[in-house]
Amino acid sequence: MLTQGFDAAWETYLRAGAWLPAPPPPVRPRRVSGLAAVLDGTDIAAVVLDAYGVLHTGGHTLPGAAAAIADVRRRGLPLFVLTNDVTHEPAGVATGLHRRGLDIRPDEVVSGRDLLPQALVAVGGGAGWGVIAIHPRELVARFPALTVVEALADSRPEDWDGLDGFVLVDCFHWNPADLALFRALMARRPRPLIIPNPDVTCPYDGALTLEPGALGLAAARDHGVSVHFLGKPFPDLYALLKARLPGVAPDRVLMVGDSPHTDILGARGAGLRCLLVESGLLHGQDTARRLAESGLWPDFIAGAIAPAAEAA
Template identity: 45%
Template sequence: MSFPVLGFDAAWSSYRRWEHRLPAKPVPVEPRRIAGIAEVLDQVDVVVLDAYGVLNLGSSVIPQGLEAVRAIRAAGKRLCIVTNDGSQGTAAIAAKHRGRGYDFRDGEVIAGASLVGEAVAAFPEVRRWGIITQEPRPEAAITSGMTALALDKAAYDAVDGIVFMATEIWDEERQALLSDTLTARPRPFIVANPDVVAPHVGGFSAEPGYFSHRIADRAGIEPVFLGKPFPGVYRLVRERFPEVDPQRILAVGDTPHTDVIGARAHGMRALLVESGFLAGRDSLAYCRDCGILPDFIAPAI
């Protein structure tokens, strides 16, 4: 992997250490183990899909994902992807999935990063924003005028607020610059991707959430997180399907601290799949350990 990486034990301990910044844990339930989503499609009207660990591992397709999406559509259920990917816009994300064999339309992708405009608007006092991203920038109408932050300390110090979109070019040298500037002068800090890690074939990439929580611990600031498990992205889901009872919405994901806690905190049901973050591990034991329990567990979607 060319991006920053993190091992499973470090990722799990990080999620546990930073639980105080997440939504409140939902009331415990006793998860039902199922073979796959087809078993419970009669109980739902809408399926909300995570991508990494459910549909793909990095650039590699999870074969069960292709079959499941076909089954969801054949059953007449509506669906959407809800992703924390802050590295590209929703149309580009949909196109990437089509290249992997999925049939997602552009409008079927909801990203936490799409909330960056309203997040920035909440800080009218900020005159100059800095941004950590890759090109082309997602949400270009909002982000195109922001100052790119890389290895120039003066650039970090000059901006009045910072937006952290993606970590593809991130490293500890850049992390030190960001951490130092926000510790010396706390400013609004918006994080488009709250994930600690994302699963790939052979390991995990360290994501903006991991680096941002570390900064929050040191600088004593409260980042504004935009994606799962935080409320804004679930508001977008409810706005997309306003007539659907949240209990008839099933969110499918691979990570208790993002997909499960987020869905259940917002009234939806959750299916945890073991094809991503918890692959090869006793997922129920880990869920019991952290007290974040899904409604269903399956080996894959």
């Protein structure tokens, strides 16, 4: 697992404006105790949760997450998890959430991986493209035109000169040698990327990971690489979500997230309301300062998805 400091990740986000959707108009956030307080005081008709930083941080389920999910279900509201976790299909994501004690069904998970088929159709089904992933065989079984890029650190940049582009699914399994080889690939012969996970970083059990979004932004900035991002904050994923909520006005849908540049930017840009929780990316940070730096403002702010009394 490759990690980075908060300042490096935050600077990447701040420099990414040219590749991200336009920011929504500012609003004045209201501080609340948690998700239940928002639902008690508004006409919210559906709830959408981020996973990392809201429900869990890898191996650690966040206090109050399971209770918050149960509360949404008691209210009879539609519930979805909108995530940039694309290592597995949505059913696999739901299985992982269940292992953490979180009651989420496979049909309630929406991710950038859902958009991969249409992205590959646009490039000839993936013929001549390589796929870089922890579990590439699952993808090749579904998209047989793809070529698995294996043993990245043990190869040379020229070994992959015959490929026209890369689907970069995840890099959680990388070491520094893998990262160096990927950077050399982009510098030697810049080729387009499809990235289902646009995250720059992710809170993971006390650390901040290096995610594919950071690699794609660096390739675009340094080498002019064309990058097709599929997940949050890009609008196609929110269009997919809205299609699952026919008849529900976007401003009656609440997104609960931890990252200004993915959750706030994506949700409010799509017309949803947004609750930012400080249990993930901004844990230990001066939230007001970071929101001012980003120019991205949620409708609501809470320390966590549920206050300590409810989480107990």
